[in-house]
Amino acid sequence: QVRTITGKVVGSDGSALPGVTVVVKGGGQGTSTDAEGSYSLSIPANANTLVYSFIGYDSKEVVIGSQSAINVSLATNTTGLDEVVVVGYGTQLRRELTGSVATISGADVAQRPVQSFEQAMQGKAPGVNITTPNGVLNNPPVVRIRGVNSISLSSAPLYVIDGIPTYSGDNSATNAPNNPLSSINPNDIESIEVLKDAAAAAIYGSRAAGGVILVTTKRGKKGQSKVSVDSWAGLTKAFRLYDVLGAEDYMMIKNEAVRNLNANRVLVGATGNNVEGFRPTLDANGNMVDTKWYDYIYRTGFSTSNSVNFSGGTDKTSFYASVGYTNQKGMLENNEFKRTSARVNVDHKVYKTFSVGARINYANSYNAAPSTGSLNGSAFGTAGLGRLPLVLPPNIPAYNPDGSPATNGAGVGAGANVNPAAPTSALAPGYYNPVVDLAYNYFNSESNQIQGNVYANWEVLKGLNVRTTYGIDNVGYEDKSFQTALAGDGFSTGGSASNFYRTNKRWVWQNTAQYDRTFGDHNFSLLLGGEQQKTDQQRWGANRTQVADDFFDTFQGNFTNIAASGNFQGENYLVSYFGRFSYDFAKKYLFSFNARRDGYSAWGNDKWGNFYGGGLGYIISEENFWKNSSLANSLSFLKFTGSYGEVGNSQGVGDFTTLSLYGSGLYGTNATIGYNNAGNRNLTWETSKKTDVGFSFGLLQDKIQGDFSYYRNTVDGLILAVPLSPSKGVPNNSIDANIGSMRNQGVELNLKANIFQKQDFSWVVSGNVTTQRNEVLGLVTEGQRIGTATSGLETVNYTRVGGSVGEILAVPSLGVNPENGRRMLSIVNADGTGRTTVQYNHLGGGWTTLDGQPARTPNQLTDGEYYGPVLPKWYGGIDNSFRFKEFDLNFFIQYSGGNYIYNGTKAGLHDQRFWNNNVDILDRWTPENTNAQWPRVVYGDNVSNGSALVMSSNVEKGDFARLRNVTLGYSLKPTLASRVGIANARLYVQVQNAALITKYSGIDPEISSNGGSNTGAGVDRNSVGQARTYTVGFNIGF
Amino acid sequence: CDTNQLDPIPETSFSDQVVFDTPARIALQVNNLYAYVKSGSFLGGRYQVYGDVRADDFINRTSNAVTALQVWNHTLTETSTNDVINTWGAAYSAINQANVFLAGLEANSAKYVVPAFAADFATVTVPRYQAEARFLRALSYYSLLQLYARPYIDGNGSKPGLPLRLQAETGAGGNDLARSTVAEVYAQILEDLNFAEQNLPTAYANATLNTTRAHRNTAIALKTRVYLTMGQYANVVTEANKLVPTSAPYTAARGVANGLNSSIVNVFASPQETTESILSFPFTAQNTPGTQNQLGFYYLPTRNDSVPEATGGGEYYLNAAGIIANRTALSITDSTADVRYAKFVVISGGNSYLAKYPGGTPYIDKAPVIRYAEVMLSLSEALFRTNGAADTRALALLNAVRTRSKGTAYASFASTDAAVNAVLLERRIEFLGEGIRNIDIMRLNAPIPGKGSVSAVPPSSDNYVWPIPATELQTNSLITRN
Structure with missing residues (x-):
């Protein structure tokens, strides 16, 4: 007994697929679909399964049972062995490739x-x-x-x-x-x-x-006439911004730093006459100004x-x-x-x-774009919007009472702060008021x-x-x-x-x-x-x-x-x-x-x-x-x-x-x-x-x-x-x-x-992982190291034979001395053998050994140790696609790790000039808090926390996993779609950059302040991180 | 295919093969030598700033590491980019431009024939150009020595000086060169300046060129500074005598009529081309000093309600406890004050600022290198030092500079020290903001005075002289640290 099965084969987008091979499993009978994707096939009585296959699509098997009309939808197969792969000046079948x-x-x-x-x-x-x-x-x-x-x-x-x-x-x-x-x-x-x-x-x-x-x-x-409309709309927001000090804490920390500076000055026999110049600025209503600089810079x-x-x-x-x-x-903004x-x-x-x-x-x-200070070469700009909300004092206003931007020369207005060293003059930061850049x-x-x-x-x-x-x-x-x-x-x-x-x-x-x-x-x-x-x-x-x-x-x-x-x-x-x-x-x-x-x-x-x-x-x-x-x-x-x-x-x-x-x-x-x-x-x-x-x-x-x-x-x-x-x-x-x-x-x-x-439910997982190890085998001369400067100012990355490109050279930090709150670093002894721990006291004797003897200033080239690689040792992604009836859900995770990052932004965030600090500075050394994360604050100290010297306390591991994209979609049933005169329709919501799991303390472990520099990767200096974007969208095909 | 396309010729640059082909191109190369010394990182602004802010007459206002904060603070390291690395790089770039030019001038001598070249090109023009190149090389080496090497009098020049680069460098080899001693570098400087004195033109066609290109008097004037720096006072007298007559009016008898102008305000008024300016570097709106190099930007206050016309950056203001506190030296009374105080000091936001470079943006006031007044004061000091406090010519020279700005004349000095100190004080007032102060401190191996919360730096201190830059240490295996 012979019977005839008819039907239509469509792609997952609903469009007809011409040329699809339809064969009886285990038997010789077969045909292929016509220009409209339709087929008709005579099969023997003992046939029980049909196989549908087409290059670039997943094959599908359907049990015939008593059906006489079988419509099939094939899913595209992007890594199929029989897909056509574009190569230079031509194409090849993936199956036949010898290259990668x-x-x-x-x-x-x-x-x-x-x-x-x-x-x-x-x-x-x-x-x-x-x-x-x-x-x-x-x-x-x-x-x-x-x-x-x-x-x-x-x-x-x-x-x-x-x-x-x-x-x-x-x-x-x-x-x-x-x-x-x-x-x-x-x-x-x-x-x-x-x-x-x-x-x-x-x-x-x-x-x-x-x-x-x-x-x-x-x-x-051939044979398809299609009109497709794709639209999406979405909202973009910043996330993982730094938590910086508010006005009150800022003034408390900086004035404490001034007191400590005076104590240091007295210690070396100088006069300790710096004044506690960090003072509340009052607005027109008499309230204390507490500016959240981030609010002027970021938007939805x-x-x-x-x-x-x-x-x-x-x-x-x-x-x-x-x-x-x-x-x-x-x-x-902008x-x-x-x-x-x-x-x-x-x-x-x-x-x-x-x-x-x-x-x-x-x-x-x-x-x-505004001046972001995030592009290659601009990390230290005084206009950079990545940097300004981190350095600007929170106790000064963005606007004057008359509504004009608060300025002082090129920089932001001083507010009520006065220069501790010269109390007759206002403490005017050299940094710019971001509202000027954004407004004009x-x-x-x-x-x-x-x-x-x-x-x-x-x-x-x-x-x-x-x-x-x-x-x-x-x-x-x-x-x-x-x-x-x-x-x-x-x-x-x-x-x-x-x-x-x-x-x-x-x-x-x-x-x-x-x-x-x-x-x-x-x-x-x-x-x-x-x-x-x-x-x-x-x-x-x-x-x-x-x-x-x-x-x-x-x-x-x-x-x-x-x-x-x-x-x-x-x-x-x-x-x-x-x-x-x-x-x-x-x-x-x-x-x-x-x-x-x-x-x-x-x-x-x-x-x-x-x-x-x-x-x-x-x-x-x-x-x-x-x-x-x-x-x-x-x-x-x-x-x-x-x-x-x-x-x-x-x-x-x-x-x-x-x-x-x-x-x-x-x-x-x-x-x-x-x-x-x-x-x-x-x-x-x-x-x-x-x-x-x-x-x-x-x-x-x-x-x-x-x-x-x-x-x-x-x-x-x-x-x-x-x-x-x-x-x-x-x-x-x-x-x-x-x-x-x-x-x-x-x-x-x-x-x-x-x-x-299955018909109603499918789950596809794909993933990849790559390892990489870079080794420099030869440079110009033996022992040469090539430094790559960040924005022409700070050299973090060094490339040398035997290492990987652009490793971080940092002086080892041994933390904070509980005895006196000073930063301890390790320097190489004069005779080149062994190391000595030295400690720093800003304007209070400078570098000394732990027993108080004068010591030389640590320097990166002599005392630094390498931290590398700055490129990930491993990276990859995992893609999960679920389909349940008309719903589809996809989440994609990107991961990477094994690399080091120089978190120079963190150095700036703990600098003891007038710069604002991360809230964790509250855990600084004081006589009462001797087991502290951060050294005793001394006004003007740009050494202890790394602004002036690349030190290992600012070197961090860069491992992360990022939920790069989550998408939930709903597709109209083909039968319903055809009733309203469309071939296919899908509605979806997605979140790009939905979550980030990392121990890295900066905004974003992907930041590279040196952009695509080969030898300057892994430096985070004042750059803005990635945004999170929520979108809704649809595509309709006719 | 069109294989000619494989050899495209750049349309905006010259091949090194053609730059000595015409007299005009060679002349433009000479201009280029000045342009390099005039770099914003070198004598086009920053060098002068460093010379002043190391000492105690200025207070840093902006805490900006890019605008010489670490120089002011004495916290330079061998990796300090803007100052330690860039100054060294800019000066040696200028030196090599001179060396490459000198080598090219010689290598291409076969081209200097009529009709393309004037008949006397090889005999007259070439030595003039060589003299200009060697003058600029000497100026560059001299300027570097004042920052990166111990003073001459510390060990009579025996301390490590600079790598003495005299060859044209265009290729890969020859990175390693040890530092010559301070004395050896000075010897080369003097050899170059002597050659320059003999071969430079006596004058140019106009005042602009006379101020912005080296002529014979320029070489002589620089020699007075070099000998003064070396403490060879008799030689200062010899050289200065070539420019300074025995009595007023103080105008050079030979060459450009360099002399003491009647008003220092005129000297610094645009276009700063009086005969008192022996050498200054010019700028135009097309050829600006570059961001954060401009003298006016460093010293002028920022625009605000009290000084609405000011367009400076207010990077440094005058230390209230510095020279401006010395009311005697500045002859400040209720009714009068020294012109240099009355005209060059402005008050803004409660602080005093230097207004010697008043032009504001685009900051095209010339950057001064050497003035006739300096030669006079150097001569005065040398005369006092060699002949004692009673030297009347020395006193007259000092008073001439002083009284033209309404300063009270000195009658006499009780001791040589008192006389010399008066000259040094006068130099501090006269050259405020012109980068001379560091020279005057270092040549005497004197401590760098402290200011505000910054301590004084004794000559024994490591940071008395700048570190040799890390970039040099990495590439030149024979270099030694300071």
Whole structure:
């Protein structure tokens, strides 16, 4: 008896899936779905189960029973073995890969309250470590693929959008960061591939050392016409802010510090005549001022994002088009990000063998930020909003009684405080009143980016495709700032406005030929290609100062002075030849080899470099002996891979750095020409030797899938800005040279388990963990250590052979001496053997041994010990997805640890100048409280707690687990949806950055005040932490 | 592909191959040597500030580590960036610019032929340029010595001085160089200055150039300062005599007519180009001193109700117990006061501030390096020291500087010490805020006076001289700490 089953197969978003294979389990009968996702299949009587499978989706088995119509919904499978993986200049099946490629689906980055897609990739892929260095909107995250792979050049990956390399990093000239990757609407992304090892990345040759991130945008699917609307709205708030002293405690602590100072002065025979100058300021109503500076700086920001896209396709043409608008207001006043974007992706078959297409994206993005002091290089700014609420006295007001901001010169008004050392004068902090910056100043960066490519592909003969692609990526940035003359940074210039215009222009022309051929069990694929890339970058600008009248607050207003500012002009050119050969035998034995020859204009005498990577794979589970063994039931897939290759790094090298150059400047009214760059014509590529061995597996019919790999990158010929003796006076005190080597190694484990999969309930867990160990193998000279300064002032990080990059060098602190409340540090004895404990008494004899003998001042270079690494030893993420009927719940945890952080903010929070303190200062040493956490407070003491000296009491472990995202969604039943005329609808609520578990005492263990500096990670100095965002959203498909 | 594109030529910088191709480019390179010495971290502002705030005439108001708090506080360490590291770096950058220029000037001598170059370029212009370069190198070494090395009189120059860099440095090698002794560095300074004196032009075409480029009198004037610092008073007299006539009017007979202006207010009035200013560094709105380097920003009070026109940063105010407390020295009576007090001291918020650099933003008042009045007072001191208190010429010189600002003239001195102390006191008043004070303390190996809660620093103390910067210690294995 034969009967016929009919039905329709749809994806989890409700759209019809054409081409789904439907077979009878254990039998030969099968069919596939048509353009509407429908099928009809005749089955024998003994058939009891149907299997639905489709590339990129989880297979599903359905018991037939007595049904004659079976409708099925398939869930996408983002790590499926049979998914198509985008690789450089082509695609491959995951099953056949020999290289290490991680895939993140577009759905994982869409609808997140972030500005650029890579912010949403945190924790999602093994081997990809992403940190958010501060909470300023659209600040580029720090992305490290398999560790830090350079010291002087960039360790950031190469970003390639639909085949065209794009720009990354902060391109703004103002305090408002502008990351060009935010031009891409995350909703437009189909998938993101991360190429990690040489077998995968060597096709990108000289730019592959830091890994490659390939972004593929969505395209229309044949036979589907879809309109989709995605919207969300949310609130952003700060959390985990420091608890600082209120006015009363502040005055009590500081006046106590003055009394202790007087006692110290008397002790050394001087007069102790400092006055207790911290006095209550009264407001107009006679109440004591108790200013919560945080309240002026943080807010609840409202954000919204809306995208509409439509897509579809016929046999000849498919298209995807979208428009998007997002407006995100951050937790900081004046911090805003807006993006308007539009995309058109078209593919069209002109003839049977000839097709053309285009990917075009336009985006306008507007970034505004106050002076946050959180961007790289600004940690010690007196305007930084990360710092001001920590240092400003709480007993002074933000506003005068008449409503104007309280100021004194550039700084905040003194209130009633008087200078303890000079009681005739008010104690005017040099720090700024933040309300001035927030009310009058602005910093913004607006960019217009057009990015895209057109291609033509001709299938010359069966399996042989020649393709030409021409791409452009042009961005114009208009950066503007204004600083009022009233107070703050604009005070000394009498008001200041700057405008900058920057253009990044790039064209890329790629020509490839690919030939795929199968002879029996032998499958060959050969790709050959050539590529040229030309990039021009320019910026010009000017700074106008001394505003004619406070009325003016734009550059076009009237100012008495103008000076050129921010000018640069550069160009570079990259020409390349590349190829890939892949071979497999019976889908069991896999081999691939990539090579690329690059010529780059920035290098000196030797512009050309050759790079390669090869991989081998063995899918043992394809062997008959395996298939026939009982093992196959449990271990259904097992593949071993190994790869090796050498790739280069040129990312971040200056366009003209190899030339010995003379710049031109001014001496008064006269022009100058002077030596300003020490060139090294022998400078050439850094070479990264990448080894990868691993295996991937599927257990229990691939219900559990995973992969494991061990990686090792050895970077040779590291370019170092070789420090020269400052007394040589060479420009920048350094010269770039290919000296030094470094190694990163670790293991990656990635697992995904369909723990429970039923009609009404499913539970999928995926997770990954990566370890990394960095070791510097060689620097310029033996024993050399390279210091990396934080914002040019404080050097915490040192890089040396045998350590990992940028370890913290801190003088060991032995806590507080219960006898006298002095900070105790350990210094090296004069003869170099052993250590002595010394203690500090500010202006009361300074450094002495514990028995009171004068001792030398501890110093970091002599007495410091290393704390490292500053990069996590392990990191990863765990993703849990539950579905119960129409509800879905997802929570995603990101974790990281094993690293040290220098909490410089904590040093500032316990400084005994007029600076405000953390409330824990109340546990300071007093004769009554001898077992105290903090030393006896002495006014003016910036030594005991670390402001003037990097000490181990401010070094902390950085382990954390963060509930990065929790989402609860409800989807309309398909039957109900179709009744109201829509294909699918989902409503959701989500919390981004919902919780943080850490012992780290600072705001945020991810903070990096040195941004993406390779050798300056792990420093927390006055930066703002990440916000928490609550959103509600929906998506509807028609 | 277009392989030419692999060799792009920068459009905003010159290759080192072409900068000696024309006389104009070489002339611009000379300007550049001055621009480096004028760096905001060096003699374009901060060096002068450090010279004053180390001592006791100023009180730090803002507790800002970026604006010389640690210099004022004597809490510098070898990692203090803004002062210890940056001053060293800026001075040696200037020195190397001079060395690179001198080497390039010689290496490219084959190019100096007609028609591109004037016929006498090699014989006349080149030595002039060499003289300017060597003058600036000498000025840089001299200035560094006053902070980073023990005074000459402490051991007669035998103490460790500075690494003496005289080669053009453009590459990787040669990091290691030990410190020459103080005496050896002074010997080089004097050799450079002697060469400069012989080869510098006697004068330039206009007052601006005469104040902002070195001419023969500039070299001589600096030599008086160098010899004074070394305690070689007879040499001070010899050199100063080249500039200072035996009696009033005090105007140099040769070269630029440098002389004592009738009014110190004129000397500091814009554009500060009187003949009294032998060398000052110029600024324009396009070429500003840079943030937190401006002399006016450090010393002028901030704008407030009592001084609405002030646009300073009020970083330092005058110590009420410092020189301004000396009413006798300042000739303060009910009806009159020394001009230098009456005109250069303003009261704001209950404190006195120095208004010698009144221009305010964008702070283009010139940064003074050496004035004719200094040569006169140096000569006066040297004469007193060599001839005793009765030297009438010394007395006349001292009184000339003093009385032009309405100071009460000294009649006579009871002892050489009294006479010398009067000159030192006069220098303290005359050069307040010009960075001379530290020189006057250190050259005598005298204690640095304390102020407020900051204790005095005796010459025996470690922090009497600045530490050698950590950046140098890390890279130069032959360097030694102070």
